[in-house]
Every structure is written in structure tokens, then in C-alpha cells.
Amino acid sequence: MFNERGYDGTSMEDLARALGVTKSAIYHHVSGKTELLRQSLDLALDALFAVTREEGATSGPAADRLDHVLRGSVRVLVEELPHVTLLLRVRGNSEVEKHALERRREFDHHIAGLVREGIVDGDIRSDIDPAVASRLLFGMVNSIVEWYKPDRGLTAEEVADALSTITFRGMHS
Amino acid sequence: MFNERGYDGTSMEDLARALGVTKSAIYHHVSGKTELLRQSLDLALDALFAVTREEGATSGPAADRLDHVLRGSVRVLVEELPHVTLLLRVRGNSEVEKHALERRREFDHHIAGLVREGIVDGDIRSDIDPAVASRLLFGMVNSIVEWYKPDRGLTAEEVADALSTITFRGMHS
Numbered sequence: 001m002f003n004e005r006g007y008d009g010t011s012m013e014d015l016a017r018a019l020g021v022t023k024s025a026i027y028h029h030v031s032g033k034t035e036l037l038r039q040s041l042d043l044a045l046d047a048l049f050a051v052t053r054e055e056g057a058t059s060g061p062a063a064d065r066l067d068h069v070l071r072g073s074v075r076v077l078v079e080e081l082p083h084v085t086l087l088l089r090v091r092g093n094s095e096v097e098k099h100a101l102e103r104r105r106e107f108d109h110h111i112a113g114l115v116r117e118g119i120v121d122g123d124i125r126s127d128i129d130p131a132v133a134s135r136l137l138f139g140m141v142n143s144i145v146e147w148y149k150p151d152r153g154l155t156a157e158e159v160a161d162a163l164s165t166i167t168f169r170g171m172h173s
Numbered sequence: 174m175f176n177e178r179g180y181d182g183t184s185m186e187d188l189a190r191a192l193g194v195t196k197s198a199i200y201h202h203v204s205g206k207t208e209l210l211r212q213s214l215d216l217a218l219d220a221l222f223a224v225t226r227e228e229g230a231t232s233g234p235a236a237d238r239l240d241h242v243l244r245g246s247v248r249v250l251v252e253e254l255p256h257v258t259l260l261l262r263v264r265g266n267s268e269v270e271k272h273a274l275e276r277r278r279e280f281d282h283h284i285a286g287l288v289r290e291g292i293v294d295g296d297i298r299s300d301i302d303p304a305v306a307s308r309l310l311f312g313m314v315n316s317i318v319e320w321y322k323p324d325r326g327l328t329a330e331e332v333a334d335a336l337s338t339i340t341f342r343g344m345h346s
Contacts, residue, residue: 063345118344125338125346132327132335133344135320136313143312154305162305165298170343171291171306172236173298 003085007037034096041090041100044083047076048107062117063124067168069111070141071160077144078156085145108134137167176258180210207269214263214273217256220249221280235290236297240341242284243314244333250317251329258318281307310340 001010001018012033016023030036051057051072057065077084087104090097112134118124140163148159174183174191185206189196203209224230224245230238250257260277263270285307291297313336321332 124344128335128338136336139316140309140313147308162301163309167339168343168345170341171297172341
């Protein structure tokens, strides 16, 4: 509902009605709307950071670790589509949103670091700027929330493969 | 102002105040807010379609034409940043927005067609799906509105070069 109507445009009343419960039933579990937003953003961010701690993201050459994190991020986007969609729309209008933006920046820096390491290793071409490259890479990954429809039979794996092939090996045959 | 406060959140009153003119002075030029939205979306779309009619986009192998359109789109995004930003946020809530979405889809189909042609020519690898590839490519291009800051010294040309290098030749050195 936050994604459909906007966070500001959604009341606890709306949420209760959609869930078919009373407002006080929701307040039994969470302190309010802010808490729901925080939980949703944390869920998305925790899932993305979990990818950076997987074995494929912590051992081996930086280029392979980058590939692993990109693929894992695609999987997280597809699996947690509503939460990541909400995360990507956050503009920093409150403390909760500011904290989420800070964690997103931390994630971006991690990616830029992997690109930089890959260049030093000689595995990633040195004629691209790590900061620009990591923004473009995540632009591609994040765009998935705009067009991916779970019911059209395209799996997270297929999207991850296409993204990895295009960005690492290039479209030229 | 439409980008900052949202189209619905901006009144003709707000626009007049920001411009330092009276509301009737604005109404002298445009019929209303809808007309301003239409003009802004058309400006962005006309600039994108203009790229597809340039010589580099109409002659030569499909892969080169695709490269030309991608680079030209980056240029349009950077040059018309507020208008393209508005275009990319359109959700189809009115006739004007629906028409803009239709033109965006037409543009997307053009890109997917170039990828498909490039595969037939043997210039683009055949193991990527043209529809998925074109969505990912434009995800990357469109992400520019989220992070590009005109005052940081990065030119449209440099962004276009990075994007073209990553997507056509791949990051692997």
C-alpha cells in the first residue's frame, strides 16, 4: 500500500481495512506507521547486506565477488520486490528514511570498492571510473523493480544471467 | 516543481509564486496544469525520438545504431534532466500520462528491435533475450536521472562512454 498510494497517502485506517483487522490489532504488533516503514526498509537492506557476507562475496577475485553480489542483488529484488521498491523510492524525508539512505550509500561504496579492486587485479578494464560504473550497474539492477512482473515466467536466475552477461562480457558477440 | 512536490501537490498558485508572476499571466500562455505536464513530457519524448532519426541511428549495422541511440539517450537525459525525470515518474494516472507511457513503450520497442536485428546480423550475442536486454539497457540509462548532478564536472559524453563500454564490450578486461 505504501508503494501504491505513497507512504504519506496511507493511513493506519487504510492498512487495517485492507488487512481486515482493527487498527488496535495492528498497534498490538507495531508502534505505528513509522515502525512499519522501518521494518520494510530494514528487511530489504538486511537481505542486500546478507548477500555481501555470502561465501561467493567474501572469497576469490574481486571481479567474481562483484558478479556474485550483482546476481544476489537481482535475487533479492525479485524475492523482496515490494520492500526493495519502497527502499528505492525513499527520499530522506524522515529519520527512518535518512538511516535507510545511509545504509544504501554504504552498500554502493561496497560495490564501488569491488570495481576498484577488480581494476587493480587486472580483471576489470581500467578505462571505466569505478564510481560511475557502480552507479550504472546498480541503475541496471534497480530498474528491475520498474518492469519485473513475477507472473510472466521470467526467473530471477534468468534476469541475473542476462545482467551478468551484458555487464561482464558485453553485448558484442 | 512537479518533480520536487509531485504533480498533484503543485498548484498553479505555487507555480505563479515561484515564477514571480500572477496566475493569469501563466494562463495567458497555457490552458492549465495539464497543458504544462503535456508540454514537459512531449519535450522529453520528442528529444528521445529525435535521436532515433539521426543519421547514426538510421544507417549502418543495427549494433552501431543501438550504440548511437543509447549514447544519444544519455545526452538527452543530461540535457533535459527535469523533463525526463518527470517522464520517468509518470504512472498513467491521466490521459496525458497514458499517452506519454504509450510513446515510451514505442521507444522501448524500437530499442528491442535494434537488439533483435543486431543478433540476426551476428554482431550481438544470441544468448541474451532482446526484451530483457533492452529493459536492462534502459534501466541503466534511466538511472542517470537518479544520480547525475550537473555541477560535479562529469559530462554527458563521459557517462555515455562508460555506459557504451560496459554494455557493448563488458567490464572484463
